[in-house]
Amino acid sequence: MNEKSYYHATTGGAVYGLGVIGAAIYFISNAATFWVGVLGVLKALVWPAFVVYEILRFFHL
Numbered sequence: 001m002n003e004k005s006y007y008h009a010t011t012g013g014a015v016y017g018l019g020v021i022g023a024a025i026y027f028i029s030n031a032a033t034f035w036v037g038v039l040g041v042l043k044a045l046v047w048p049a050f051v052v053y054e055i056l057r058f059f060h061l
Helices: 012-029 034-045 047-058
Strands: none
Touching: 012 034, 012 047, 034 047
């Protein structure tokens, strides 16, 4: 029998999770009203998209 074991060390989920928590804390702590805080939580969930967009814009791609 030819059995192969593949091990993948993925830390992307952990890094994304810590980034979401950090961004949520940042946006909530700077929110003036409840609804701005809710918007901050939503922004915290999609912050990587903003980062990638700005990086691509910076490099004119």
